[in-house]
Amino acid sequence: xxxxxxxxxxxxxxxxxxxxxxxxxxxxxxxxxxxxxxxxxxxxxxxxxxxxxxxxxxxxxxxxxxxxxxxxxxxxxxxxxxxxxxxxxxxxxxxxxxxxxxxxxxxxxxxxxxxxxxxxxxxxxxxxxxxxxxxxxxxxxxxx
Amino acid sequence: xxxxxxxxxxxxxxxxxxxxxxxxxxxxxxxxxxxxxxxxxxxxxxxxxxxxxxxxxxxxxxxxxxxxxxxxxxxxxxxxxxxxxxxxxxxxxxxxxxxxxxxxxxxxxxxxxxxxxxxxxxxxxxxxxxxxxxxxxxxxxxxxxx
Numbered sequence: 197x198x199x200x201x202x203x204x205x206x207x208x209x210x211x212x213x214x215x216x217x218x219x220x221x222x223x224x225x226x227x228x229x230x231x232x233x234x235x236x237x238x239x240x241x242x243x244x245x246x247x248x249x250x251x252x253x254x255x256x257x258x259x260x261x262x263x264x265x266x267x268x269x270x271x272x273x274x275x276x277x278x279x280x281x282x283x284x285x286x287x288x289x290x291x292x293x294x295x296x297x298x299x300x301x302x303x304x305x306x307x308x309x310x311x312x313x314x315x316x317x318x319x320x321x322x323x324x325x326x327x328x329x330x331x332x333x334x335x336x337x338x339x340x
Numbered sequence: 341x342x343x344x345x346x347x348x349x350x351x352x353x354x355x356x357x358x359x360x361x362x363x364x365x366x367x368x369x370x371x372x373x374x375x376x377x378x379x380x381x382x383x384x385x386x387x388x389x390x391x392x393x394x395x396x397x398x399x400x401x402x403x404x405x406x407x408x409x410x411x412x413x414x415x416x417x418x419x420x421x422x423x424x425x426x427x428x429x430x431x432x433x434x435x436x437x438x439x440x441x442x443x444x445x446x447x448x449x450x451x452x453x454x455x456x457x458x459x460x461x462x463x464x465x466x467x468x469x470x471x472x473x474x475x476x477x478x479x480x481x482x483x484x485x486x
Contacts, residue, residue: 214438252359260361260483318357320482 214249215281218258222268224277228289231278235306241335242304243275246282246295253318254299261324270328275303303331305338312338356478360450363483365431367407368400376416378423378461387412387469394470398477408433408449414465423461428453429472452476 216226225231228244235242245262247254261267271277280289282298290309293302295316303313313331315324370391374384391412392402401407409432416425430451437443452472458464 256357256359256361260363320357 214255215247215279218263219279222258222263222277223272224279226279228278228280231276232306232309235276235304238276240306241275241312241331242302242306243271243277244289244293244302244304245277245279246293246298246300246302247279248282248298249284251298257299257318261319261321264321267321267324267328270325274328274332276306303335305335356475356482358450358452358475358479358482360431360479361483362431362450362480365408365480366399366401367404368395368402368410368431369404369407370402371409371411371432373411373413376414376423376425376461376465377418378416379414379465383462387466390466391469391473394473394477398480412469414469416461416465421459423458424455425458425461425465425468426453426455427465427468427472429469429476450476450479 218224219226224245225234228242231242231244234240247258262271282294286294293304293311297316299316299318301315302311304310305312312334313327315327319327370388372384372388372391379387391410395410396402400410411428411430411432413428414425415428416423418424428451431449432446433449434444435447435449437445437447452475454468454472456464456468
């Protein structure tokens with residue numbers, strides 16, 4: 197299994213240097229299946245960030261929202277974040293999360309792999325944190 | 341023309357974010373490039389004053405050395421007494437790229453551009469510059485608010 201995860205990380209690291217750089221700096225995983233395993237173990241939702249290396253709105257969202265300490269803290273505490281390139285990593289994540297709109301964030305229940313909530317497009321810190329809080333409430337209700 | 345610009349301007353206020361990141365833009369120097377064929381020196385001076393006034397009241401500072409270039413380019417073609425006018429407005433500055441060796445280059449870090457058709461070229465050009473200017477200021481405010 198370890199070998200599989202290392203292989204996946206290696207393959208994904210060949211693509212999209214900027215995405216890798218973001219993942220490293222913001223502590224996001226680069227492989228959906230690895231994230232799924234960790235999320236199941238820790239009973240946390242997966243936060244799947246779908247981007248593309250040519251997308252300026254994605255870069256702005258990463259830089260100005262996701263990398264801000266207040267957002268980063270709440271994400272790391274409550275989710276298993278993973279970032280994928282929608283084109284280059286097609287096939288390495290469930291088909292239903294292959295969206296034409298980017299950046300999109302899917303909050304996924306690790307046990308069912310169903311989406312709990314999603315956000316589309318660039319948004320600012322406050323708005324994104326509000327979406328995160330809504331998602332956590334939804335997940336809590338779902339697991340009552 | 342005025343109504344159309346007003347409508348576009350209103351919409352732009354609702355969606356004020358731009359793909360560019362305008363954090364900490366402060367010191368500016370204006371560069372005006374006139375390839376219109378209808379703006380004389382007096383018009384140019386008036387437009388420069390208008391831009392300086394708008395940007396100063398938005399909090400930008402002028403006159404510092406090595407400031408970011410705030411460029412405004414006006415190009416036009418005349419055909420059967422109608423002008424086709426392109427106004428481009430933006431920022432240009434030295435940046436460090438992510439290329440090997442962190443190469444430095446002069447780059448455009450904001451661009452707003454519109455093309456219009458006009459029979460009153462001066463008035464419409466001024467309105468278009470005002471519109472692009474407000475769009476820039478709104479994006480700047482959006483990026484710099486907490």
